[in-house]
Amino acid sequence: MSVSLTVNGTVRQSSLDPETPLLWVLRDEFGLTGTKFGCGVAACGACTVHIDGEAVRACQIALGDVWGPVTTIEGLSQGYTLAPLQQAWVRHQVAQCGFCQSGQIMQAAELLAQNPAPTDAEIDEAMAGNLCRCGTYSVIRAAIHDAARALNGGSAG
Structure with a gap:
């Protein structure tokens, strides 16, 4: 089958x-x-x-x-162009060991699709089920805010 x-x-x-x-x-x-x-x-x-x-x-x-x-x-991403969220991840150098990052990015992408301007508390709640052994949670949050600005027509970085 x-x-x-x-x-x-x-x-x-x-x-x-x-x-x-x-x-x-x-x-x-x-x-x-x-x-x-x-x-x-x-x-x-x-x-x-x-x-x-x-x-x-x-x-x-x-x-x-x-x-x-x-x-x-x-x-x-679209072809060879990274999605704004992936670009923010690179700009903020989120990944340390990198193992969890694809899951983190996919979870963040759903969050931004549902909520284009999340607060810190909303990010923390949405991302709570994704573990990072390196503890880069504050940098993940910053990258999500950065991507949100870029997706909403503001300047990133």
């Missing part, structure tokens, strides 16, 4: 068992390794992707339960 899903705008076919976690389909079958395995129980956020615009933990979504188009960190 083959399962069809749209990933980063491209229709893909998976021959894996429909009960296989989406994380492993993305990484092992489709080669999209930006989505990371962290904990396997949806507690750390490293595997965050979007399904139909909603930030979800790919380790806990079965292939057969995917309900809409999937966007991974690889699909967030």
